[in-house]
Amino acid sequence: MKQLIIHVGPGKCASSTIQQFYKLYACELVVPTVFRMLPAASVNSSSLHELKALSKRLPPLSNLIVSHESLFKFPELVRAIAQTISPNVERVIVIGYSREQSSFIRSSFKQWLFRSVERKREVESLFADKGLNIDLFTGMEQALIAGLLSNFKTTRQLSGHLIHQWHKSYSHLERSLKDLNVELSVGTIKPLSQGFDLLHDFADRANFDLGELGALASDYRANESFSEAVVEYAYNNVERLNIGPHDGNELLIELSRLDVERTPVANSNILITALSGYIQKYYQDENLQFCRQFNVQRFFYNQSKSINQTEALIDALQVFTAQRKTLRYHEGYLRFISKHEDELQRLLVPGS
Template sequence: MARIIFHLGPGKCGSSAVQAFLRRSADAENACLDVEVPRPKDIAAMESGDSDTVRRYAARMARTAAPHLPLIISHEALFKKRGALLALVRAAREQGAETSALAYVRRTSDYLRSVHGQWLFREPGRIAETAGILRSHDIDPMLFTGVERHLIAIALGHQDVGRDAGGYTTFDWSESMSQMAQMLGALDVPFAVGALPSRDAERPLLADFAARIGIATDGGALTDQALVNPAFDATVIEAVCNSIELGFAMPGRHEANRFLAAAMLTCRRYPCPTPHS
């Protein structure tokens, strides 16, 4: 019987590292799995009820690289686009495949630190929004780092400041995971939830993922956990965030990653002098 596993993310829970690992494993000479990472436009089409796109992915499910290999379908958007997920799961079940699903979770504060360090620190609208919330409570936002402003705004009851680019919030993991489990359970699809391991965990993310989907891989595939998403130095993040707050034009989302990375190297090579009292 074919085995199809849906990896649902969610976003900022190691999906990029997992997908890079899946591609490496599928392309290896002795591949232990097959992988499909749906295109965002296809997910959007299936979410809107496009049956032709669903049939195309159903055909892909039936055409794995080798019948004995599990097919992993992975995309963090599937956690949000539940219409698309249900359509894919039903297609897998109709083919008689042994179907299961897997997702990871992390603390909301960790999630927000991660998304702030990648995206939010260079979004003028979000920076102005959180600064405005703090000022409405007579709090000077410039006394805090950018991510601290977001956490304070959430503590003041404005959970929406943590939304992602699509407007989704992930501030109640337990409720959303319970809803997902009920939805998949109605289709007799087992759903496993793992806590995102820390980088120094005894069983790090890729080893944990491989164990959960029941595959054996060589150590090289598991130890190569190079970061896929851009990560910037805290000094650069605060410089950009504060510059936006002060009215200066700064690179936005998806802009000037190389410049920011170069600035990060400069900060490390020529650190700011420590002030003396």
């Protein structure tokens, strides 16, 4: 059977691992498979014509995988791809993933938002409006608190899209495909400690066999993450950074490799854990709808009763700040910053 597999991401849901693996190894699968990385949101008539011609050339038993994490934000592009190629294939399946919102938000901050001057100013303004002393919180804590206080406006993507409302986002995608003969398969990213195997999960949804690549796929990871210590340093100096939200990744990775021990930033993770719980409680009902509608294995723990988020959170933060009094960085973080100050200053505008 010839099939089209459209991988829509989204970003921060292990898209790079899927893309890099199939870019390297699609040609080694038992069934002839071609992988195409799409040009983000700039899919046009020319690129659609190219994909259509490619699908015609493929043998009767084959797979065409097209992918870009930005497709999740543009269901109309997913529809256009499916409509264009479906006459040439027997099966079209759209595959996307999700993850706990608290985990998604933390990952987005560590990847992009920590180096956005505009987003930090937005967070600072929100803290001031609520009468909270921002200097008592790490960058990650600030991001989670601001998200909760703004109904997650401050956690939106740099493109302006708020995509981690999974039920809303996938319902929109489902509606855009409703009158087409297209399958929509939705998964969720779970921790490795729970035995989750992303690439085998993707292959199962796509209905093909990894064959001899199976062992390699189980251990394959694409992205090298940034050190929390480097992220915190950059966030604290964001006004002086000489890199933008999507720039300087090579330098950030180079500096992160200096943090061999992957030093924690805060002296305690108690607040991060509590804030993550608030976030999952906020999305509890919507997540339950999402799991039921899209047959997704539940990826969140049941929370107790619902609460008034803003009032309860501000009360809890006032108590917390009274106890904290000052931001207590982990001693390992302070040692790391002191030891590597000269190297870290490469992130900053010279002479700033």
